[in-house]
Amino acid sequence: MLFTSPVIVGLLLFTGYPILASLYYSFCNFPGLRPPVWIGMGNYLQLIKDPLVTKSLLNTAAYAAGSVPAGIAVAFVLALLLNQPVRGIAVFRTIFYLPSIVPAVASSVLWLWVFNPQYGLLNGVLGLFGINGPGWMADPVWAKPALIIMSTWGVGGTMIIFLAGLQDVPREMYEAAEIDGASDLQQTAHITLPFMSPHIFFAFIMGLIGASQYFTQAYIMTGGAGSPANSTLFFAMYLFQNAFHFFKMGYACAMAWLLFLLTLIATIVVFKSTARYVYYRGDNQ
Amino acid sequence: MKFGQKSAPALFILFVGVGIIAVLGPGAVADYFITRLFVSSTLPSNEVVVWHPWGAQNKEQIEELFREFNRTHSPLKVKSVFASNGAGGAGGSQKFFTSIAAGKTPDVIFVDSSQVAEWAFQGALEPLDERIAAAGIRMDDFFKPAWKSCAYDGRVWALTYCADPNFAFAWNKDVFARAGLDPEQPPRSIDELDRMNDRITASVNGKLRTLGLIPWGQFGGANSIFTWGWVFGGDFYDEANHRITANDPRIVRALEWMCSYASKYDITRINSLTAGFGSLDRNPFYIGEMGMTCFHIFQISDAGMYAPKLNYGLAPIPYPQGGEPNSSWIGGWCMGLPKGSRRAEAGWELIRWICADPEGTLAVGKIMSLFPGYRKSPYFDIVRNDPRYGIYVSIIDQSKHQRPVMPAVDYYMGALDRAVQFVLYGQKNAKQALDDATFETQRELDFKLAGK
């Protein structure tokens, strides 16, 4: 108990009050600048009827469904690659981490260039294989896949967590497997994966939470418009617009609590359904 | 603790410590930490705290302007604080929002001209009527649309700092010559514009190389439809009855025309010319990929920096038969006193000097190369005959419009933006899209006005 006291105090002071306040605001007409006025369920009733809420929720769900698994897969493969004792590996580790430290403004402009339908790198490469690439950020159908591709490239953080996690896999397990004649792939599947499951689980939960609030890059890349045709209008972007552009902080709070509930449900489902697969070596409960 | 054994972190902290002492000098270190860990409760009484969103070259310019004020208004002193709006406005007005909600406001604030009514409605600004009257400032001293932007609900809430005449119509003379057009003849009517557009638009191997004009790409979808909607003779808001009129048939016609270019040349290919390069680095007009564009007054200096060889001319925007000749609207930024301004008296003097004083507005024009809203400013005599700025003087003299002055204008602009997108991508026709935008915005506005 004593050990967790910082988080308890922190929760009360810096998290508890703001969270409860936002819950209260969600039942208020609160423009942000004038004091809140209680209106009961008004904001929530409006939420259900707002087509942009539905649209942005679906966009966010689609983005999460693509970016979370893809990000974990890429980070995992990279971590495996970077865990080899190769000369100069430190340089590669740094390089693969680079995208996650380049400022969003810079990376967004770069990716717009990569995705440019006519002159972009990606369609240029696809063209070499005789494929006529799609319009990416200029096409409502392909804009989200483009953002998902972009997200897999910024997985440096997850990669580092996996890399650190790989150090906990006992070496003698591999040695034993080697003796039993297991292939590399089998070793990965039967030793590395189970031992990494707490970290993959972590990445999955955090990826889910992160994806539910994703919007910054899409905001910068589309100039805040969620274009083309609302296809990149993410839930958090619409929430941001309501809070800081439309003077509807109360409505934004209601949106936030809806998102909170949905994320919480998704997280509980993930916790419950994966409990059997996550292997905590140190936990003998 | 074992963790500290590897001395890298400790060394690093040591390095930081030495760095701090090196930069500040040992004596100043204590002072440094005191100012950063405790707030001084006594603010100098002659200081006016101003928050502004002006970055890049404008930051240096506005600071020069404030120095000029300090020089002429001793002992008053401006404390200038850069309150970033984030990349492409991604930060919104978060700093102002959070601080005013907690009663920690600056003394003077800059407001986007379209936002004055909304901020006033939300109680974020102090009315200025008495001060304006006492200073002898009259409505006629300002360009009419600029003044109208600052007046809401029978009171005046801000004064115009810069009145942007939106827009002049720019054409690239080299692109015109290459397309076999007379480089000295810009289009005068929409029909001419369409014809020239067809001549200029050229593809190489199925890829669009040059384009005439992207009608919806003029500083965002909403500003584009405002611009063309007024050009086509439309009206966006009925002020007397608080009615949104985005589905005005003339605006519908304008939107249909705007989006006709999308179907003619394939929206994806057109967007690949602009895709995202809007605000941040590169403008297709600057590099000759686009022959014509609506040109903002700041772009005269911007193009001078990023495209010094650009050979272009400026003219009034072309208009259709039955449309509005020399159509334009006034945008820009205003200055106001936020609610809770502690040095309202000194703050007002700063606003008055910058926005409504011959000397101050002259300084604004000379330093920032922007137009004051104060029509009697001597700055206009200086630029009236300038080959580039001169055309903007005649535009602002005739300007009739400003964005709707009402408390849901940001929402309105979002709805218009969506309407443009829906039509561009063929998901709705122009009438339907604008009907929806009208309905949604009206609902929003009614809700706000009723909640008051």
Place this chain on the structure above:
Amino acid sequence: MLIALGAVFAAPFYWLVTTSFKTNANISRWPPQIIPDPWTAQHYIEGVTALPFGLYLVNTLVICVFATLGTVLSCSLCAYGFSKLRWKGRTLLFWIMLSTMMLPYQVVMVPLFHVFSKLGWVDTYLPLIVPAFFGNAFFIFLLRQFFMTIPLSLNEAAKIDGCGEFQIYSQIMLPLAKPAIATVGIFTFMGAWNDFLGPLIYLFDESKYTLALGLQMFLGQYGNYFGRLMAVSTLLILPIIMLFFATQKSFVEGITMTGVKG
């Protein structure tokens, strides 16, 4: 394979650096120049002199160091409590902590500002530093996952040897979890280094600004200093790269678990 992938991942950095050396006229060229021609250091000179660069660097470092210190200390303690100690309400509190991350920051920003305003901390570094000493849900969760993989038998053994909980935490857990602690350290440092919103909201005096916020000074309402933005961005991420390069070994050199049977 590594090299090909590496090129893909290094591209943005390459582009960032080369753009920072291009002349203004060439920045807007299309298609972009792969290699700047001519090279110019103009943006670096102008960028560094336009900002009080040294001062902002010091400001940034002060905030980063304190925030990192606070986060590492508080989060490792909490994570230990959540993973290795049994107490009533542990699961519930863990879930509450986890759920605090699920509410978007935008809606707690205003009330949180109220708290700091009431405390009289606005316009100081305290709102940027002090909360770090009270834990961060993300890092507690991360460390908990790592601690959970450390065999409980180690604890038991230490207890038999007469170690108190705090000793177990500092003598056994921390060294064993070094890769994880290093991860938390670099993430926090980077987060504070790049944070733009926090300093923007809480600081009311330009002399207290940080580099990430100073970077925004190159973006304007009317036109941008794109070259300077790129140049100072490059300067801003170079230390992070060096820090990462210097510490990357600690991500992988944690005490390997050989000999410790789970």
